[in-house]
Amino acid sequence: MAIPSLVGVVIVTFLLTRMLPGDPAAYFAGPAATPQAIQEVRVKLGLDKPLAQQFGRYLLDLAHGNLGTSLTTGQPVVTELRTRLPASAELTLLGLLLSILIAVPLGILAATRPNSLLDHTCRLVSTAGVSLPVFFTGLILIYVFYYLLGWAPAPLGRLDVFYLAPPQVTGFYLIDSLIAGDSQAFTAALKQLVLPALTLGVFSLAPIARMTRASMLAVLSSDFIRTARASGLSNWTVVITYAFRNAMLPVITTLGMVFSFLLGANVLVEKVFAWPGIGSYAVEALLASDFAPVQGFVLTMAVMYVALNLLIDILYGLIDPRVRLEA
């Protein structure tokens, strides 16, 4: 499953550069270039060769981990993406964790009490969650928790200027500061993270809560649940051990779609909170018409997304042994 997707992703990102309006060579040479300079760039980029050969060259570059050089910063795109990736990953994962922690119990509770007040709250929250533009949620949270209440620090990046970044091990500030035993840096990093992670969490809450509720409802009405209840098992055992484990599969499938939304929303949230991740890097490059970073960013995101889907498939097999037997 993952291999054809990866091939498709590489082809599309290659084609995206070839679709650049006008002559890519003139584009990369800059506006003040002479025809001679443009020709030089064309030869240098291999644009005078046939498309298939260009594609071969692109693959070769990829195999060497070369994604080109940013025009504005002069840095290789790979280096910049690598230094910025942990910031994005930390934010996205924490956002997802938050939303799972809220959405799954909410969905279970709503399913065990259909048409109760809680069920209606669950429905309202999930409909509102899909309708809220992430950048808008982020701004509202900033206004309430930073400006009005003063609980959150200024929405400017991963760490307040008064703190030093912990020595890099994983690149995740929360984990690195714990390893370094720096509790102050941990608290400071956590404070910066809470609002953007919450923004992402609210956004991805809806599909998870909905799916948990629907799938729990389906499982709870099945025969083996009735049998379990008739055997006198406690409500907790029935709901959590019997029903939840079976209801989890569709929820995990939904996670694939949730990730697609999360990775996209991440770009917007990074812009709102001035988060130094790969999303804001791509946005800056986009606005400066600097294409190599954008291409590298799109490719990185797509590869991560394909890898995540693969991970979900594996997880699926771990939870449901029937899937493993069939495969």
Added chain:
Amino acid sequence: MTDTTAVAPRESPLAQLLRHSRHVLAENPVTGFAFALFLLILLAALFGPQLAPYDPLASNTAQTLKPPNAQHWFGTDQLGRDVFSRVIVATRLDFFIAVASVALVFVMGGLAGVAAGFFGGWTDRIIGRIADTIMAFPLFVLAMGIVAALGNTVQNIVLATAIVNFPLYARIARAEANVRREAGFVEAARLSGNADWRILVGQILPNVFPILVVQMSLTMGYAILNAAGLSFIGLGVRPPTPEWGIMVAEGAAFMVAGQWWNAFFPGAALMLAVFCFNLLGDGLRDIVDPRRRT
């Protein structure tokens, strides 16, 4: 004589649909609310410039960053422009982007999907592969890449939003066409000597149509969100053009300083529009396809 059902004339399909729609509306009053909201949005989209009390582009240096008041219901922005007027006038552009992209993907995805489901074989494999490749990207990220590659214009935002939604439409249309490929009425049409394309257009498409229309209203909300997100990061629409996404982006800096109305009202308008389309889509699905109701 007392058996009235036997004498009663059979309802025409239109009357049936109307009765069923009334039933759904009565069951779920929220759909009625969403429909009213939709009319309001349509009104603002059609007559926005006439309804707005002020010129959305006229700046007024004496009235900068005023909070909402009697003259300026939604306050004024950093250039003294009336936020209320700008929010109303922006409706047309946002609505246009969403409708255009959804209409485009409706045609592209619908035709490709129906062809894939009807012909099968290579057509199916190629279209399926294209859809899978698009699905391999996080959708918003792909839309960013497309707009970056094709050029930073509103047309390309429409195109990118359409491409990103392509797999959804193609898959639904494919599944529906595939089911009907061997159906009796298709066989009958084939036996009466109709060419493949004629069956496709005359028999299959009309049957797939209602399901795709429901999908259209369900994706409208996403299309608006996607387009506003792109313009929020600075793609497509350029200032001073009033557009919800870019207005939120412009107002973001003032939000931190406590001047909330600049970003709040366009953001709330955006949210309300998306909310309306999502509810409307759910309601429409109940009317067209009651089985899928959740």
